[in-house]
Amino acid sequence: MKIGYFPGCSLHGLSREYEESLKAIVAGLDTELVEVDDWSCCGASSAHGSSHLLGVALPARNLAIAEEQGLPEVLAPCAACYARLASARHEISEDPQLAGRVNNVLVRDFKNTVRVRSILEVLKGQIAGIKARATNPLKDLKVACYYGCLLVRPVQVTGGYDDPEDPSSMEDICKAAGAVPVKWNRRLDCCGGGLSMSRTGSVVRLSAAILKDAKAAGADAVVVACPMCHSNLDFRQKAMKHRGAWEGDMPVLFLTQVVGMSMGIDPKTLGMGRHFVSTDSVLARTAGTGSGSGTGTNSAAAVAGEVG
Amino acid sequence: MGSHEHSHDHSGPEPLAARVQRMTGLNPACCYQCGKCSAGCPMAAETTLRPHDVMRLVARNRLDKLADADGLWLCLTCETCTSRCPNGCDPARTMDALREIFAAGKDGKPPKAISAFHKSFLNQVRNHGRLFEMGLIMSYKLGGGPMFADVTTTPSVLARGKLGLAPHNVKGMDEVRRIFAACAEEEAQP
Amino acid sequence: MDATTPAVAGGFEPRITAFVCNWCTYTGADLAGTSRLQMASNVRIIRLPCTGRIDPMFITKAFERGADGIIVSGCHPADCHYNAGNYHARRRFAIFRELMDFLGVDTGRITFSWVSASEGGKWRDVVNDAVTRVRALGPFTDYRKLVVDPVATATGVVPPEHVGKEVPA
Amino acid sequence: MARIGVFVCHCGENIGRTVDCHGVAEACKDVPGVVHSVDYKYMCSDPGQQMVKNAIAEKGLTGVVVAACSPHMHEKTFRRATAGAGLNPFLCEMANVREHCSWIHEDREKATVKAVDITKTIIEKVKRNVPLNTIRIPVTRRALVIGGGIAGIQAALDIADGGREVILVEKGPSIGGHMSQLSETFPTLDCSQCILTPRMVEVYQHPRIKLYAYSEVESVEGYIGNFKVTVRRKARSVDEDKCNGCGACTQVCPNKKIPSEFDCGLGKRTAIYVPFPQAVPNLPTVDRNKCLLFMNRAKGRPDTCKKCADACAKGAIDFDQQDRLVTEDVGAIVVATGYQLYTIGKDQPKDNLKGYGEYGYGTIPDVIDGLQFERLASASGPTSGKILRPSDGKEPKRIVFLQCIGSRDPQKGMEYCSKICCMYVAKHTMLYHHKVHDGQATVFYMDIRAAGKGYEEFSRRAIEEEGAQYIRGRVSRMWREGDVIKILGFDTLEGEPIEMDADMVVLATAMRPQPGIDALAQKLSVSYDQHGFINEAHPKLRPVETNTAGIFVAGACQAPRDIPDAVAMASATASKVLGLFANEMLEREPTVACVNEANCAGCFHCERVCAYGAVEHKDIKDRAGNVVRVIAYVNPGVCQGCGTCQATCPSKSVELQGFTDEQIWGEIQALGV
């Protein structure tokens, strides 16, 4: 299967391990990523708050290029990019007036035919393949699947590939990889997103609450599918400790890394070493075939009854 | 700003509610002030204006009150309010429209730290076509962001190979600049 | 008659035929009477059970017979005595209006309105407005255009012979 | 050759002041076909009416035109006079020269010209009038009531008490509907069972009520006064004639863990069961989906278990019983199929994404709905009236009620207000405080809608005297931490977010019509709104009639209704039905549509536009009896005379009597002199 690929700035910057692990796993999933030629930034959280047109035109440029490349759909692994691209597509299709203005600005004949896919949507379609290739199933690894805000909502934009209030696709993917998703409560709460730099205090408050809830549910790691979530939950743990909002170390993994681990891909290839909170504890529990890694049974027992 | 196809033949300034409706295509009068948006808003504890307040002030044309408050600028665009609103009011989109109005500078100003961040961000995109994160941090600090926070962590970020030191421009820079220019021009029209 | 007949001393006085439903507009016009609301005397009412009963051919026929303007009026949408008759009428007249436009007939000659049983004042306004408008348009002379049968055009079916035939007195 | 008489009325000065009445009469004399034309001071007076009668007799009139007031005023008067002289009354029409002429114009000359025109149009119409006869339809004086909730029960009893036979069809094993599930009822807090059970028994014992419980309407044919209804009597697997209701069978059934529908899943029942002790009829029913014997049969295995049959001393259990179809002739039908609550959470199909995952209903066991709370509060309920939460049977000390769940929510639920939930939530807080003295009830609401007699007082009492805390705002999300439900809300009056802990949460979910209402409505050809509620014929003036003549509607299947509303509607339908049954024949105005069989092309455009379902299909057969053509037939018992079909018919094959094309062409003709 061929699918367009929009990496977005973060996957080439702060979160390159996301791209590394993504590329590593798709190789095994007969999926070919075709990068959108000369893609540019989607504008993320800044453009749409300063000019609506800019917030639509920047993502539209990328969709237009993908269309010219003949790509029927584009994967945007970053949840924020996904939201911007999908919402641009949605708004343009709802508002012909806007479509006209965007085409004027782009000076392209953009027909808005490209569908935008989130990482969850794409991997959900590959569950059988993931299961089949899980040579190193993550049997005892209890994961808290964190969706954050933009992966599954609002439905008008996502098209409803998953329930916005009670989603299940990330859990399903983790299960296919042999991990054990825990039941927890804050998987849809916002981590503080774009305020990371300008208002660290808010991010610390919101992200710490998420980590605490994951920990209380007995998770060994939090799984994310967004560079921004990753940076807030991983990178900011130090600041959380510093401010007394959180103690402990919670490894935060990209969903693609979880899948990659289950396929037995070398942790280095998956970029596991790039995290701020060490992932060694995770790697230790899953080393080998995952059969008898007897560590951490205490928490395993605690949640065994709750996991789906 | 929003679409300009409607000409307004009445002489007075366009009321805020009408202006927002024109920009968003959503009727602010649909909000029945149930507060479900604010109940779920992650920033409700920190701001003085919660999404339902914003909706009310828009419906009442209170640009003045909106200008004084931090609510708009603390919004995370997490869409929690929008996805739970029973009436499809889309407070997140409404806030975008208001930020756009204020960012234009005529009706009020965003807080310094936040506007500095967005400015720096957009400058990166305008100049390189993509985000050059190192450049973003630099320009943000210089542009008014808190000076020392994060500086201590930067080396560790670099050490993990996460930040590039030199920007890579996209090839279609002309087009990116043209998009910015065209949007600015369209915004500037009365 | 021909177009010159009405040119009496005071200038052109249009002849207007009104097709109204029994339950709302006819009763509203009764109310205008009981309230002694004075209005132009140019309108002649034809009472029908419902606007749903009004065939667009009535309008063409009335024009052909010398009317300069037409009023069609019934219950407000959703207030139809018969639930949905006026809904069908509205759809029918939307098509009819386009057709008239296509034939080059000034659609300003035809007034569609909703007048409820309690709107005597509104009926007076509808009457006066229609008279003023049609008076300004002058006598209707191009009824030959209407020889094209609108129903036939719209439905592809030619009405049978007996339609409109004169009955010997 | 027409012989028309014209009578112009002065109405004292009312017409005479502005219209030259004599002049009008004179002008009409010249109209071809007019053989008599006079004016008179008061036409509706006895001498006036006599003038008409005399002229008919003396001049041999074939038509009468009275140029006077509005037909709405005196058409009946003059038609009666016409009939009195032996002429068909529908050959008399009125020309409105008062309301539409003398009263609205001052210029005598213009008014007189107009009065002549008006009279001439009616003359041309009357020339084309034909004698019409009042339609008389025989009426079968028995009624069918569909749905045995309080509305259906009330309608059945009122009709039967009025002396007519009633067939009551209830799809469940017992009548009683939702009211039988309620604990105490607002606004008086009387025990629901106590007031309902005697009425149920009355139904059972009434000599004129035939009760078909565990039955459904299969098909309906016919029209007002003459419906033929087929009822499917579903197999209970119990012979009603033999069973004496001893209950021995239900005691021995080994499958005891089936969630009880009556207890909203909070209690259990057996596979052979009586839904509740006061059930009417008091007969057990075998749930064939849950009975071990039938489950074996489904798998092709031999019959085993039979414990119930062994226990039955009367030999009443019949595992081979089949559904039976019975046909009944009735003259009127009352639809009273009631409501269901909006099912959210687990029951909500995921693909339409309309659930309320944010409230955890269906996943958090202590988040329940209003009817479940009724069962907890009911003395005969699964907890014997103790408020105990489902998860661990503990008494909740902090209970939270959320109003408007699924109501007033165009995005995910219904846009309408369910009307009764504000009241039952107030009731629930009171019942709770009466039972849990150290507990606290909190309500999240948007508005309190308590517009009924004693209702506002009732809801104020809950707050002022019984200590319910009301917080204005909708909750955004709830989740479970340990055994506590965390609630994320907002107090819009205080302007502050609220994080609250609760032991149990009750959702006041929206009222919706019963499932399958659309199929039933289609069988009956009555219309329903976008939510499935049955449409009334007129929202103000015909609230219990449907637009299909002879079919009436009562209770919560028409809109959200509480018990007083449902009962009032039911009694109103009964009075409508009894009114219809007052005579053996039903008389109707003959102004109905009539199909010209020779011309009709069978396109059925007319059928599509008729709001009353009056157009039927009629087979035209050749001599050998083969159907050669299918054409339209307008049922005069159903047609309301709107004429929409006629304006729609492409071949002008259907005509509305009294308003035929010829008549109207005649009027138009008359104006164009």
Ligand SMILES: Cc1cc2nc3c(=O)[nH]c(=O)nc-3n(C[C@H](O)[C@H](O)[C@H](O)COP(=O)(O)OP(=O)(O)OC[C@H]3O[C@@H](n4cnc5c(N)ncnc54)[C@H](O)[C@@H]3O)c2cc1C
């Ligand atoms: C939680 C709660 C509390 C309430 N408390 C009060 C209160 O305190 N006071 C008050 O006045 N009201 C109260 N109500 C409202 C009350 O329940 C209704 O007003 C009343 O039950 C409506 O009666 P009904 O006969 O119209 O409908 P229902 O009670 O729903 O009865 C309908 C009957 O028709 C049957 N049926 C359905 N479809 C078919 C079919 N196709 N064929 C044959 N039979 C069919 C059903 O099985 C049922 O028996 C409450 C409602 C709720 C949800």
Ligand SMILES: Cc1cc2nc3c(=O)[nH]c(=O)nc-3n(C[C@H](O)[C@H](O)[C@H](O)COP(=O)(O)OP(=O)(O)OC[C@H]3O[C@@H](n4cnc5c(N)ncnc54)[C@H](O)[C@@H]3O)c2cc1C
């Ligand atoms: C401002 C306003 C607006 C409204 N708008 C609406 C609306 O939009 N829609 C709607 O549905 N409802 C509306 N209503 C309500 C509506 O007016 C009433 O529901 C309706 O008129 C009640 O009818 P009734 O026959 O019960 O009483 P009434 O209309 O009061 O009639 C009672 C009659 O009884 C006579 N009478 C009184 N005492 C005696 C006696 N002792 N002997 C003999 N005769 C007596 C009175 O003279 C009167 O004619 C409105 C009400 C108000 C005040």
Ligand code: SF4
């Ligand atoms: S915006 Fe929506 S959720 Fe917020 S108060 Fe208004 S109606 Fe309620």
Ligand code: SF4
């Ligand atoms: S989008 Fe903004 S206002 Fe809405 S819930 Fe998120 S932070 Fe609050």
Ligand code: SF4
């Ligand atoms: S018939 Fe009518 S117009 Fe004539 S006197 Fe009687 S009320 Fe007046």
Ligand code: SF4
């Ligand atoms: S045991 Fe027999 S008689 Fe008794 S209730 Fe059961 S079926 Fe009826």
Ligand code: SF4
């Ligand atoms: S056969 Fe057995 S399982 Fe079935 S109803 Fe009788 S006792 Fe119950």
Ligand code: SF4
């Ligand atoms: S009755 Fe009250 S609780 Fe029910 S929907 Fe209406 S306002 Fe909401």
Ligand code: SF4
């Ligand atoms: S519309 Fe006319 S031709 Fe067609 S079925 Fe009806 S009556 Fe016959």
Ligand code: SF4
């Ligand atoms: S006149 Fe009206 S009610 Fe009668 S058949 Fe025609 S459309 Fe139906």
